Amino acid sequence: MPQATTPRSSSTANPPAVAAANIALQHPNIIRRITEHVAPGGQCRTPEQRKMLRSLAGTSQALHGPATEVLWTRIPSVLPILLLLPDFYAQYHAPRERDHRLPQESHCVLEVDKGSHEWPRVRQLARHVRALLPDDGTIGPPPNHPPALVWSALRQLCHDQPLFPRLRQLHWSPHLSCCNLSLLLPPSPQLPLQYLHLDFEPIHALLKSGDTLERFYRTVRELLASTTMPVHLEFTSPPGDLWSILPSPAVLQQVRKLRLHASRTRSDPAGAAQWCPTVCTLSNLSALQSLQELSFELYLDGTDTASCSEGLTSLKKLNLTDLCDRAAGFLAACRSEDLRTLNLDVSRVVYSNTLMARRYCAGLCDTIATRFRHLTVLTLAFGHIRDGRQHEAPLSANEFSDALSPLLCGGMRGLSSVSISLWRGEYALSDAVLTSFAGAWPNLVSLKICSRYLVQRPPGQGRLYPGLERQLPATVTLRGLEKLARSCQGLRTLHLPCIHVPYEDNRQHGSPVPYLDHRLSELVVSTPYVLWPAHDRAFALALDRLFPRLDIRASAGDAYGKFVCGVAGGTYYPSWYQLLSLVEMCQAARGYRCPPGSWP
Numbered sequence: 095m096p097q098a099t100t101p102r103s104s105s106t107a108n109p110p111a112v113a114a115a116n117i118a119l120q121h122p123n124i125i126r127r128i129t130e131h132v133a134p135g136g137q138c139r140t141p142e143q144r145k146m147l148r149s150l151a152g153t154s155q156a157l158h159g160p161a162t163e164v165l166w167t168r169i170p171s172v173l174p175i176l177l178l179l180p181d182f183y184a185q186y187h188a189p190r191e192r193d194h195r196l197p198q199e200s201h202c203v204l205e206v207d208k209g210s211h212e213w214p215r216v217r218q219l220a221r222h223v224r225a226l227l228p229d230d231g232t233i234g235p236p237p238n239h240p241p242a243l244v245w246s247a248l249r250q251l252c253h254d255q256p257l258f259p260r261l262r263q264l265h266w267s268p269h270l271s272c273c274n275l276s277l278l279l280p281p282s283p284q285l286p287l288q289y290l291h292l293d294f295e296p297i298h299a300l301l302k303s304g305d306t307l308e309r310f311y312r313t314v315r316e317l318l319a320s321t322t323m324p325v326h327l328e329f330t331s332p333p334g335d336l337w338s339i340l341p342s343p344a345v346l347q348q349v350r351k352l353r354l355h356a357s358r359t360r361s362d363p364a365g366a367a368q369w370c371p372t373v374c375t376l377s378n379l380s381a382l383q384s385l386q387e388l389s390f391e392l393y394l395d396g397t398d399t400a401s402c403s404e405g406l407t408s409l410k411k412l413n414l415t416d417l418c419d420r421a422a423g424f425l426a427a428c429r430s431e432d433l434r435t436l437n438l439d440v441s442r443v444v445y446s447n448t449l450m451a452r453r454y455c456a457g458l459c460d461t462i463a464t465r466f467r468h469l470t471v472l473t474l475a476f477g478h479i480r481d482g483r484q485h486e487a488p489l490s491a492n493e494f495s496d497a498l499s500p501l502l503c504g505g506m507r508g509l510s511s512v513s514i515s516l517w518r519g520e521y522a523l524s525d526a527v528l529t530s531f532a533g534a535w536p537n538l539v540s541l542k543i544c545s546r547y548l549v550q551r552p553p554g555q556g557r558l559y560p561g562l563e564r565q566l567p568a569t570v571t572l573r574g575l576e577k578l579a580r581s582c583q584g585l586r587t588l589h590l591p592c593i594h595v596p597y598e599d600n601r602q603h604g605s606p607v608p609y610l611d612h613r614l615s616e617l618v619v620s621t622p623y624v625l626w627p628a629h630d631r632a633f634a635l636a637l638d639r640l641f642p643r644l645d646i647r648a649s650a651g652d653a654y655g656k657f658v659c660g661v662a663g664g665t666y667y668p669s670w671y672q673l674l675s676l677v678e679m680c681q682a683a684r685g686y687r688c689p690p691g692s693w694p
Contacts, residue, residue, distance in 0.1 A: 119154065119156035119157065120156065125156065125157065125160045126160070128150070128157070129147070129150070129160050129161055129164045132146045132147055132150060132161075132164075133147060133164050136164055136167055137164070137167050137168035137224075137225060138164065138165060138167070138168055138169075139168065139229060139230040140229055140230055141229065144165060147161050147164060147165045148165065151165060162219075162222070163222050165222075166219050166220075166222035166223055167222060167223065167224050167225065168223075168224065168225040168226075168227060168263075169223060169225075169226060170226075170227065170228050170229050171226070172226070172240070172248075172257065172274075173240070175216060175219070175220055175223075175257075176202075176204065176240065176244070178212065178215070178216045178219065179204065179212050179213075179216065180212065181204070181205060182202055182204055185202040185203065186202050202240065202244065203243060203244070204240070204243070204244045204247040204248065205247065206247050206250050206251060210251065213251050217252075220257060220258050220259075221258075221259060221260055222260075223258040223260065223261060224260055224261065224262050224263065225261075225262065225263035225264075226258065226261060226263065226264050226265065226266070226278070227263055227264075227265045227291075228265060245274050245277060248277060249277055252277065256277065256278065256279070256280050257277050257278060258278065259280065261278065261280060261287065262287060262288045262289070263287070263288060263289040263290075264278060264279075264287055264289065264290050264291065265291040265293070266278065266291070266292060266293070267292070267293040267294075267295070267296050267297070268292060268294070268297065268310075268314060272310070272313045272314060272317060275314070275317055276317050279317060279318075279320070279321040280321060286321070286322035286323075286324060287321070287322070287324040288324050288325060288326060289324055289325075289326040289327075289328070290323075290324045290326070290327055290328070291328040291329070291330070292314070292328075292329055292330070292332075292339075293329075293330040293331070294329065294330060294331045294332055294333075295330055295331045297310065308338070311333060311338040311339050312338075314339045315338065315339050315340060315341055318339065318340060318341060318345070319341040319345075322348075323345045323346060323348055323349055324349070325348060325349060325350045325351065326349075326350065326351040327346070327349050327351065327352050327353070328351075328352075328353040328354075328355075329353070329354050329355075330355060330356075331355075331356050331369050332354055332356075332369070333369075334369065334370060334371060334372045334375065335372050335374060335375060336354070336371060336372075336375040336378075337374075337375070337378070343378040343379075343381065343382075346379075346382055346385075347382065347383075347384060348384065349382070349384070349385060350384060350385065350386045350387065351385075351386065351387040351388075352379070352385060352387070352388055352389070352390075353387075353388075353389040353390070353413075354370075354371055354389065354390040354391070355389065355390070355391060355415075356369030356370055356391055369391075370390070370391045370392065370393040370417065371390055371391075371392075373394065373402055376394075376402035377402055379406075380402065380404055380405035380406045381405050382408075383407070383408055384408060385406070385408055385409065386408055386409060386410045386411065387409070387410060387411040387412075387413075388406070388409055388411075388412055388413070389412075389413035389414075390413075390414065390415075391414075391415040391417055392414060392415065392416050392417060392418060392420060392421060392424060393417040393418050394418055394420055402424065402427075404427050404429065405429060406428050406429055406430050407429045407430055407431075408430065409428070409430035409433050410430075410432065410433065410434050410435065411433070411434065411435040411436075411437075412428070412430070412433060412435070412436050412437070413437040414436075414437070414438050414439070415439040415442075416438070416439065416440045416442070416443065417442055419440075419443050421438060421440055421458065422457055422458050422461050425438075425458075425461050425462065425465060425466075426461050426465060428465065430466075431465075431466075431468070432468055433466045433468065433469060434468065434469060434470050434471065435469070435470065435471040435472075436462065436466060436469055436471070436472055436473070437471075437473040438458075438462075438473065438474050438475070439475040440458070440474075440475065440476055440477060441475045441476060441477040441515075442477055443476075443477045451476070451497070452493050452496055452497045455476060455497035455498070456496065456497050456498075456499065456500060458474075459474075459497065459498055459499070459500040459501050460500040462500070462501065463500040463501050463503065463505055463506060464500075467505050467506060467508075468508060469506060469508065469509060470508055470509060470510050470511065471509075471510065471511040472501075472506075472509055472511070472512050472513070473511075473512075473513040473514075474513070474514045474515070475515045475516075476514075476515070476516050477516075494523065494527060495524075495526070495527045495530065498514070501534065502530050502531070502533075502534040503534070504534060506534070506535070507534065507535065507536060507537065508537065509535045509537065509538065510537050510538060510539045510540070510584075511538070511539055511540040511541075512531075512535060512538065512540070512541050512542070513540070513541075513542040513589075514542070514543050514544075515542070515543075515544050516544075523543055523569060523570050523590065523591055523592070524569065524570065524574070525570055525571055525573060525574030525577070528570050528574045528575075528577070528578055529574065529577050529578070529581075531578070532577065532578045532581035532582050533581065535582075536581060536582060537582075537584060538582045538584065538585050539584050539585060539586050539587070540585075540586065540587040540588075541582075541585065541587070541588050541589070542587065542588075542589035543589060543590060543591060544589045544590075544591055544618075544620060569592045569593060569594040569623065570590055570592070570593045570594070571593065571594050571595070572593075572595060572607065572633070572636055572640075575593070575640060576607070576608075576610070576640060579610055579612045579614065579640055579641070580610070583612070583613075584613075585612070585614055586613065586614060586615050586616065587614075587615070587616045588614060588616065588617050588618070589617075589618045589619075590617075590618070590619050590620070591619075591620050591621065592619065592620060592621040592622070592623060593619050593621075593622050593623065594623040595622065595623065595624050595629065595633045607635075607636040607639045607640060608639065609639045609642070610639070610640050610641075611642055611643075612640060612641050612642075612643075613643050614640075614641040614643070614644060615643060615644065615645045615648060616644075616645055616648040616649050617637075617641060617644055617649050618649055618670075619670055620670075621669075622669055622670055622673055624669070624673075630672060630673055630676055631676055633673060633676075634673055634676030634677045634679070634680055635676075635680055637673075637677050638677055638680035638681060638684075642681075642684075642686065643686075644677060644681075646674050646677065646678045646681070649674055650670075650671055650674050
């Protein structure tokens, strides 16, 4: 966490190199480039960046001011500010004898008399704070906050003025008294917040009584009524009736981005009704003329969804998670003709058989192709497909093509990014299906066809040996990859569930695969089927000729670390890693150097 730093004094007699460095540090652009290198975007997003900036601020007088400003631009909580007070710092780092399960700051007390001496210096640093956001990668609510007595002392020290007068981004979990929130919200309309994220998840665990929860919502509503609504508003586990915490629908007229997500529905979809937007909330949101981005989870039991989305005319981006099998009706009534990005998650819908899954997917894709012809980014996440014995059943290549046929009719040629994933199951993708994708979407930059969890196969079937080839389903081959590369010259990212590489595909009419010089940089394959281990080298050479600019680090690290292609347990990854190692050897042999970095 940020700490106050003291610059080192420079020597009076400097060597020529040091003198040249001092001259360079007098240019503001050079200072800005140095701080941007340590903290991209001018904000510290990780503890490692804060540590580097603290060291940078202590190197010279020229770097002290800019590095300190960037160091305090973004902090994860108010704790770094409190630790600047010597009395609070001593209490925080004192050894505890009991209640080790409680947060460290819950044992600290802030005395107004002892903190008033250092308060002017603390207030000066607090003026640098622009964002109060958790660090990147933080899971769950914001960090633990000091008790109510500390906030009361802060209010006295601030004389009821905002603790951070220049705050623009706030992610906060309101406590029972809400005094912390009132000390953070800027009352001045001239300097409103740009982003506000209120996390109500911890409140639901503390307040069991409905009356107590309603009183708390009323307090939050009164506080929000005294401030100007930001252009980007986000709530975690809000009440279904959004106006329990918002003064009126009129306060959202200036909101451009609105996100409502109920984290409790991840583990309890059946109890999602009380956390998802109600019919009244959606009807009021549909009347907003300036709303450009909307994210929420749909759960409407026995309700006409058409009346909830009529009037949504200005959306550019829609992130929708369907919990009640009503996404098609909602999208059919949406009036946003200029929608550019659609991220649709229907993975919680379980299909009893492949016929039902194909019909549902085809109806959904038909609605998308009819209503939103100007889409550039489309993400579809489907759910389980089970057969009669309650086992995950894969979609055959023909079934997969039929389900997506409405999107391939030529009316959506503006798509540049397509991602289709199955929650559990497997796609049987063929060369014909891949070719149809290339013909329908010639402007593709990113194509991801993957499963988050593949159907489990016995270990060792990542490779095929004589006798196993008859069991192989229809898959993409090297010939399909070549056709896709010729049709989509702008393709940069490609994720495939599987690829079959017979030896004859590595050579065409006795000559090697043609050299295409395609600019594809990221290729991820969940399951590569190779007939013989000795054919790995021929396949790697063919890949190097098709995609000579392949980024090995991105192709390997993305599948392993970010769980994009989603093979659980890593059963199939080692064979893909081995193929990438051979491709890297081919690149090294012809003198091509990948971007710096290591891969697993």
